[in-house]
Amino acid sequence: MSLEVTPRTLPLDGWHRARGARMVPFAGYSMPIQYEGIITEHRWTRERAGLFDVSHMGQLAIAGSGLDNALERVLPGDIKGLKDGRLRYSLLLDAGGGIVDDLMVTRRGDGFYLVVNGATKAADIEHLEEELPRGAVVDHMREQALLALQGPAAAAVLARQAPGVDALIFMQGGAFRLGDVPAWISRSGYTGEDGFEISIDVRHAEVVASLLADEPEVRPIGLGARDSLRLEAGLLLYGHDITRETTPVMAGLTFAIGKRRRAEGGFLGHERVLGELQQGPVARRVGLRVEGRQPVRDGAAVVDDEGTEVGSVTSGGFSPTLETPIAMAYVPAHLSTPGTPVKLASRGKVYAATVAPMPFVPTRYKR
Amino acid sequence: MPRYFTREHEWIEVDGSTGTVGITDYAQAQLGDIVFVEAPPAGTRVDQSKEAAVVESVKAASDVYAPASGEVTEANAALEAEPALANSAPETDGWFFRLTLSDPSELEKLMDEDAYKSFCASL
Structure with a gap:
């Protein structure tokens, strides 16, 4: 009997291999660590534009009634103040103020769209289903792939294929057509550069990845450079820089706690978090x-x-x-x-x- | 001059009782971009198959094992200034250190170039 867990494959597995990626297990999936070399890919992203496959991340749609109140119970952010088509960095906290995960939350019409970490998505869904009141339904959008296009040339490149995206500002998203493919695109990322995250149906993942990677300014970028880029940008990696043993105040993430929320509390873990805000961690x-x-x-x-x-x-x-x-x-x-x-x-x-x-x-x- | 290889992807080139040690092209390709090499300074005693040097790629730190026992006579100063030499010229200018062999019979445990090539092909 073998106890080795075979990593699952992502929709673009063959696409990565065909482009020369070296694949490694990460977050339970086989993922590209690098194509031509981490330093080259890192510099290319800072100078032009890099295409990242982040389909391992969890994309969740939350539907139901009374969602603003429901989400404000599990997230310390100002959800009520989040406008349609805007996204915010937020945190899932446990009752002790420990960080269950970090995420992006977007208000999309009557519901919310969450992007959570790949390695924690199953636990996040469990946590949300436990803590959200009945009437809130969490849908794990397994049919969606997620790509990121990051770097100073990203806006010009993407606007060629998805007219109008350059009107988005940082932390804003909307529905676009990318070529012939419907896509939810937000101006956000994990590199410190200007850039976009692109959610598309997995059936179109290869077509869209090729469409973007074939632009002269774009190269595919692996996990190795993704890690060095985010570290330079001071961005955290869940499971390393934040865990259930750390709190938002310890981690320097107080910007993710809304002003009103600091006064009112009412989120999981607020006793510890508000105490640390006053006394310092x-x-x-x-x-x-x-x-x-x-x-x-x-x-x-x-x-x-x-x-x-x-x-x-x-x-x-x-x-x-x-x-x-x-x-x-x-x-x-x-x-x-x-x-x-x-x-x-x-x-x-x-x-x-x-x-x-x-x-x-x-x-x-x-x- | 004869050159021998280890299963851990080090090479040693032997000239009389002097050996020159480095990592193989296969090893550097697996490691990726090398950003730091710590080779043992002259005077260090190293033992066969024991840690002798450290190589850091962007991804991770890896130990380099001594292919044979002996006393280090020289570390490659060029690697300190330009660690990427271990990527671009791993089996020539990117050598790690030289040593005086204390037991040349240890070399019999190592692979020759053909055996190493088949070993890599089997990985």
């Missing part, structure tokens, strides 16, 4: 610039002068843009001010690092 997520050339990775310890572990690195790698190692870590609140020197320990070695503001590389959203 014990630990905070920070950015780190690491001295030297050697990347310090997820799992390395933050240590004090006596070598005692006081925090941990949750993401780390080499920044192709800055050509230096960068990382994210949780540190005690008194060490969280930019400019503070800290020491990191990994594999028997100690590294000097400095707390740095994030994003590491300026974002270029079209606001």
Whole structure:
């Protein structure tokens, strides 16, 4: 008997392989880690436009009545103030204020459209079905693929195929035709660049992916560069930088807690979260610039002068843009001010690092 | 000069009692973009099949094992300034370190080039 879990394939599996991707298991799926090389793909996205297949992510449609109140119970964001066709970064919290997942929520007509992480989507659906009142129906849109087109050339490229998309501003979405294919397109992404996320029926996934990837400014980009791009942009990876052990205040995500919600509470975990907002958290997520050339990775310890572990690195790698190692870590609140020197320990070695503001590389959203 | 290979994708080229060690082209292709190499400094004692160097790609850190035991005489300084040499010239200018072999009979456990090629083809 084999206990090995065979990763599932995504709609574009053959398309990736035909374009030379190296496939690896990720979030339970076989996914492209790279095509021509992570650094080349990273730079291409920062300079032109990269096409990402993120069909592993969970796309959920929530329908029913009284949804604004229902969603405000599970999300700390101002859902009532979210206008039609606008999206917002938000968090699913548990009763203790721990983060169950991070997500994008869009108001689409009478309902809501959520994009959640691939590795957590099953648990998210369970959590939502448990916590949302009866009358709210969660539909996992398995028939939808999700692509992202990111980079300074993304708007010009996409407008050729989907006229009108360049009128969208950051965190706005709408229904468009991409070629002959109906698509829900939002101006959003996970790279720090201007760009779009494109939801289409899986039956059209290959046609749309080719249509975009065949544009001269566009190349397909793998998970490797997706990770280095998001790290430079200071964006979090669920399961690493945020977990059920971290809260929105510790993670520096207080912008995702609506002003009205801070006054009123009424969301899962609000006692802990509102308490931390007032008193400050014990630990905070920070950015780190690491001295030297050697990347310090997820799992390395933050240590004090006596070598005692006081925090941990949750993401780390080499920044192709800055050509230096960068990382994210949780540190005690008194060490969280930019400019503070800290020491990191990994594999028997100690590294000097400095707390740095994030994003590491300026974002270029079209606001 | 004879060149030997390990199942962990290191190579060693032997000239008398001196060996030059690096990673193979197959290894660099698997690792992807290499951003850092830590080769052992001169004077380090290394043991066959034990960790001797660290190579960091954008993706992950990997240990490099010594193909044979001995004392390191030189680390490749060029790799410090340009780690990508280990991608572009893994089996020539991108060598990691040189050592004086303490037991040349250990080389008998390694593969020759043909055996290594068939080994890679079987992976």
